[in-house]
Amino acid sequence: MSEKNKIRALWPTLFGEFHNENHQNIKKELINFFEDYKKKNPSGRKKSSLGTENYNLYESKYDLHMQKNPVYDKLFSDFIMRGFFTMSNEANKSLLNNFSDKEIGVSITGSWFIHYEQGGFVLPHNHGECSWCCVYYVQVGKDATTGNGGTYFQKPTPNRTTLDFGSYYNRFNVHDFNPEEGKMLIWPSYVVHGSYPYKGDQDRIIISANANVSILENGKPINTK
Numbered sequence: 001m002s003e004k005n006k007i008r009a010l011w012p013t014l015f016g017e018f019h020n021e022n023h024q025n026i027k028k029e030l031i032n033f034f035e036d037y038k039k040k041n042p043s044g045r046k047k048s049s050l051g052t053e054n055y056n057l058y059e060s061k062y063d064l065h066m067q068k069n070p071v072y073d074k075l076f077s078d079f080i081m082r083g084f085f086t087m088s089n090e091a092n093k094s095l096l097n098n099f100s101d102k103e104i105g106v107s108i109t110g111s112w113f114i115h116y117e118q119g120g121f122v123l124p125h126n127h128g129e130c131s132w133c134c135v136y137y138v139q140v141g142k143d144a145t146t147g148n149g150g151t152y153f154q155k156p157t158p159n160r161t162t163l164d165f166g167s168y169y170n171r172f173n174v175h176d177f178n179p180e181e182g183k184m185l186i187w188p189s190y191v192v193h194g195s196y197p198y199k200g201d202q203d204r205i206i207i208s209a210n211a212n213v214s215i216l217e218n219g220k221p222i223n224t225k
């Protein structure tokens, strides 16, 4: 093969799966924090006037990282923000040399929890004003599967139009992930996703967050065009 020949993967859609080894040590404290929050904010996030994408669940406001809960904040600094940093570095790895002398910082633009009641689910949607998004499974019953409380992602590219082998890699319209306690998924903000209804022994509780990852100058994020 000529040295001039190249194969490029353009616009890669990366999905990260990370497991928090420390999850069982913090699970109870996270749930206590959410229960207290619910008592103080019984109506949760205000529903959009355009209707709701949610069914049979409680969703907090998007300000959980501003509540100064030490366990929640440590989960973000030790695990969730590192995951965002890893994903951004991987997606931008061919460009990292351009910024080798710069500092890179993760900022959380919103974070919230969802407590699903029996059969609760979220319809397909995507998140705005961020580059990466995550879901972190705080509690799910052992009976949870990809189809029972799993998270699904819709393919962001057009559908396959032939059934040849050449397009075989492009055959799925949806990818499902199995929910597991302490697992976190990270994906680019443009990917449409939702959750399958969950019925199980224990209510499904998740944290979700949006993040930007920025080059910093004098400690402040700058735009990278």
Ligand SMILES: [Fe+2]
Residues within 6 Å of the ligand: 125, 126, 127, 193, 208
């Ligand atoms: Fe979402």
